[in-house]
Amino acid sequence: MRRNQGCNPLEHVMARRQFLGGAAAGAIGMGVLGHHAQAVQLKRQEKRILQVFLQGGVSQLESWDPKPGTVHGGPFQAIPTSVPGIHISELLPNIAQRMHNLSIVRSINIKSNDHEQGRQFMEKGRRVGDFPYVGAVASKYLTPADSQLPGYVHVSTRGITDVAGGAAFLGARHGQLKLEGVKPPGNLAPPEGVDALADAGRDQLRLQFNQRFVERRSKALTEAYDASYQQAAKLMSRKEMFEGRASKQDLDRYGTHDFGRYCLLARNLLENGAACVKVTHHGYDSHAENFNFHLEQLGEFDKPFCMLLDDLKARGMLESTLVVIYSEFGRTPKVNVRYGRDHWGTAWSVALGGCGIQPGAVIGKTNDTGTAVADREVDAGHLFHTYLQAVGLDSTADHDMPGRSIPIGDPSAESIKELLV
Amino acid sequence: MTTDAPNEATIDLNAIDPTQTHQIAEFKHEIALTTIRVDPTDRFAAAGAEDLDVQLWDLESGDRRTFKSHKSWVRSIDFSADGNRMFTACWGGVINVWDTSQADPTPLQTIHAHQGSARFVRVSPDGKYLATCGNDLLVKVWNLADGKLVQEFAGHPRHVYGVDFHPGGKHLVSQDIMGGINIWDLVSGGHKQSIDASIMTGYDNKFAADMGGSRDLHFKSDGSQWASAGISKVTNSFAGVQDPIIVLFDWESGKEIKQVKSADDNVKGVAWGVRFHPDNFLIGAIADRSGKGELWFHKPEEEKAFHTMKLTSAARGLDLLSDNRRLAVAHADGHVRLYRMTAQPPSEEKTSEKTAT
Numbered sequence: 001m002r003r004n005q006g007c008n009p010l011e012h013v014m015a016r017r018q019f020l021g022g023a024a025a026g027a028i029g030m031g032v033l034g035h036h037a038q039a040v041q042l043k044r045q046e047k048r049i050l051q052v053f054l055q056g057g058v059s060q061l062e063s064w065d066p067k068p069g070t071v072h073g074g075p076f077q078a079i080p081t082s083v084p085g086i087h088i089s090e091l092l093p094n095i096a097q098r099m100h101n102l103s104i105v106r107s108i109n110i111k112s113n114d115h116e117q118g119r120q121f122m123e124k125g126r127r128v129g130d131f132p133y134v135g136a137v138a139s140k141y142l143t144p145a146d147s148q149l150p151g152y153v154h155v156s157t158r159g160i161t162d163v164a165g166g167a168a169f170l171g172a173r174h175g176q177l178k179l180e181g182v183k184p185p186g187n188l189a190p191p192e193g194v195d196a197l198a199d200a201g202r203d204q205l206r207l208q209f210n211q212r213f214v215e216r217r218s219k220a221l222t223e224a225y226d227a228s229y230q231q232a233a234k235l236m237s238r239k240e241m242f243e244g245r246a247s248k249q250d251l252d253r254y255g256t257h258d259f260g261r262y263c264l265l266a267r268n269l270l271e272n273g274a275a276c277v278k279v280t281h282h283g284y285d286s287h288a289e290n291f292n293f294h295l296e297q298l299g300e301f302d303k304p305f306c307m308l309l310d311d312l313k314a315r316g317m318l319e320s321t322l323v324v325i326y327s328e329f330g331r332t333p334k335v336n337v338r339y340g341r342d343h344w345g346t347a348w349s350v351a352l353g354g355c356g357i358q359p360g361a362v363i364g365k366t367n368d369t370g371t372a373v374a375d376r377e378v379d380a381g382h383l384f385h386t387y388l389q390a391v392g393l394d395s396t397a398d399h400d401m402p403g404r405s406i407p408i409g410d411p412s413a414e415s416i417k418e419l420l421v
Numbered sequence: 422m423t424t425d426a427p428n429e430a431t432i433d434l435n436a437i438d439p440t441q442t443h444q445i446a447e448f449k450h451e452i453a454l455t456t457i458r459v460d461p462t463d464r465f466a467a468a469g470a471e472d473l474d475v476q477l478w479d480l481e482s483g484d485r486r487t488f489k490s491h492k493s494w495v496r497s498i499d500f501s502a503d504g505n506r507m508f509t510a511c512w513g514g515v516i517n518v519w520d521t522s523q524a525d526p527t528p529l530q531t532i533h534a535h536q537g538s539a540r541f542v543r544v545s546p547d548g549k550y551l552a553t554c555g556n557d558l559l560v561k562v563w564n565l566a567d568g569k570l571v572q573e574f575a576g577h578p579r580h581v582y583g584v585d586f587h588p589g590g591k592h593l594v595s596q597d598i599m600g601g602i603n604i605w606d607l608v609s610g611g612h613k614q615s616i617d618a619s620i621m622t623g624y625d626n627k628f629a630a631d632m633g634g635s636r637d638l639h640f641k642s643d644g645s646q647w648a649s650a651g652i653s654k655v656t657n658s659f660a661g662v663q664d665p666i667i668v669l670f671d672w673e674s675g676k677e678i679k680q681v682k683s684a685d686d687n688v689k690g691v692a693w694g695v696r697f698h699p700d701n702f703l704i705g706a707i708a709d710r711s712g713k714g715e716l717w718f719h720k721p722e723e724e725k726a727f728h729t730m731k732l733t734s735a736a737r738g739l740d741l742l743s744d745n746r747r748l749a750v751a752h753a754d755g756h757v758r759l760y761r762m763t764a765q766p767p768s769e770e771k772t773s774e775k776t777a778t
Contacts, residue, residue, distance in 0.1 A: 056628070056659070068492065069473055075494035075512035075538075157629070283628040288661030288710065295556065295580070296630055335453070335471055337712035337735050337753045338661040338690070
């Protein structure tokens with residue numbers, strides 16, 4: 001069967017534009033950060049975020065908050081993990097063995113059962129308003145000065161389009177570069193018939209135009225574009241990173257299916273300086289056949305994710321990489337007549353670990369039947385603060401926007417302090 | 422000469438007429454049911470549910486006993502020929518063997534049959550073996566005398582949803598989520614045939630996931646055909662938008678004979694049960710995505726069902742009693758309902774149905 005590639009030539013063009021913008025941002029963003037005594041406190045460089053988005057709303061009862069044998073528990077059992085006392089669904093056996101690297105927040109109530117509202121809230125930490133996504137914030141403040149990649153990269157075969165890549169007022173250069181699976185952004189290669197020499201000539205011509213242009217204008221724009229072209233050139237020379245030319249050993253571990261390859265690409269991107277990599281795994285909006293679908297989907301998710309976690313740890317990167325597994329909401333405790341679970345933002349879970357996160361913790365709890373939060377209710381605003389503080393950013397400070405006062409996180413929320421190291 | 426009495430006398434209340442199918446009893450559980458099986462002596466109806474238990478009703482008295490031991494939902498049930506033993510398979514991969522006479526039942530045997538779900542259990546025609554299948558991609562045969570594994574068949578690339586013995590006792594048929602059917606030779610222990618039934622699976626492009634497989638498998642008593650119930654034509658599997666389907670296969674050739682679908686294009690859902698009736702028609706039990714259901718009555722030589730009976734609650738399983746007149750259906754509303762495929766006695770037409778809990 002053929003997977004829906006979810007793109008067209010125009011999107012390839014847009015992808016390149018996104019890439020170029022994102023690449024430029026690295027130069028400008030870090031330059032600004034380096035020259036201003038700003039409110040944002042970056043405790044240490046070289047931190048990054050890995051977001052794994054289980055699109056459609058993973059069921060908390062089939063993942064992080066199982067309640068076997070209860071009225072809404074479903075058919076799956078809970079299994080012990082590497083952390084005594086913490087049990088998760090049997091559908092995540094590999095994660096269970098690595099639970100000491102992760103923590104769970106089981107008490108999320110976002111008060112919305114709508115895909116788009118839930119997704120926006122989880123990304124922006126605010127219910128309304130044009131605010132940047134976590135990934136865009138990471139791009140702006142965490143992108144290393146020497147990064148050869150855009151700050152915020154999203155690996156997904158398909159999905160919902162994000163306006164301005166989630167950058168909001170941070171500028172499109174901090175918006176997500178959306179990769180179509182493991183393919184590189186479109187139009188990176190020289191046009192057919194243009195060899196390396198000719199391409200160098202084209203680039204020289206572009207530089208000459210830039211020189212004439214800059215004589216009458218600010219140098220900032222042309223410098224940014226120069227940087228983007230340079231990064232594009234570097235990227236073209238390393239296409240294997242995108243094309244998934246993984247070793248047999250890696251493929252044996254991660255799997256040869258799409259999500260396994262996405263995780264391998266995420267590893268490469270993080271290793272090469274991306275400040276935030278988001279990997280989307282589709283197929284959790286299970287209004288029917290919830291249990292068969294979670295069996296299939298989580299079965300595909302569990303091992304590759306764990307291989308990625310292992311590799312981050314083996315490379316000494318886990319302590320500087322915040323890892324978040326999240327959705328736009330959870331799923332109803334009540335099983336419907338189609339063996340499905342519906343949208344449920346009232347009492348659900350995320351898992352996170354790595355940089356700045358207390359490992360092996362469980363924050364909050366739901367009641368015995370999973371229908372409501374019973375302790376330590378939090379929402380996406382709290383999570384947003386927590387994510388950023390975990391990577392050393394002061395989420396209560398204002399954005400680095402001269403002349404404007406825009407708090408990074410929602411001032412009405414705060415971080416989950418007991419989860420932070 | 423022309424009185425009312427002769428007209429009533431002409432009604433043969435034992436004549437099988439599916440178009441007259443009517444409910445004669447119901448047995449209530451508090452939780453949505455998942456499957457049903459009636460023992461071959463017609464004494465018991467057993468149902469799994471969206472809990473950890475098996476409910477066993479005495480069809481005569483309506484008395485109910487609850488069989489507790491599984492740690493997951495029970496997906497499939499079978500009985501020994503005398504009805505004294507019950508075999509239950511759960512999502513946890515466990516097969517339990519029960520004595521149906523026990524007042525306070527505990528399993529006689531527990532077999533950890535599969536890694537992941539055990540989706541189907543069937544007793545061999547000679548009553549000596551159990552066939553099971555599951556999410557470990559395996560089909561297994563167990564010796565009932567000692568509960569030991571006798572044979573194991575590997576070859577399905579994806580989760581195996583259904584398995585049954587050919588009435589001749591020398592072969593097994595199994596089917597996986599991708600619709601793939603394998604015929605296994607119990608004598609040689611080898612693989613006999615692969616059959617493509619990919620009509621019974623669907624890939625949802627939007628959600629990037631497969632859905633399909635056999636939700637019920639049943640052989641014609643002479644072994645010349647078998648039928649598989651499931652889904653087809655997946656449009657939006659995550660919302661349950663697909664066609665319920667029953668596919669008939671010829672045993673000798675392994676070829677598909679016929680696809681049976683709803684007469685109503687608006688019916689979307691899953692076929693959860695299928696039975697051959699000795700009078701040469703097929704019965705299907707359907708769960709519509711709306712939560713309602715249907716019973717299909719279909720003659721092989723005809724294009725469309727000759728009768729469709731609407732059900733108030735989605736069907737989750739079907740069995741035919743040995744009198745060949747009664748059907749037992751497990752429903753999503755927690756009820757087992759008995760239906761009789763005969764004319765209804767005039768005196769009972771307005772009386773309330775027999776209800777037991």
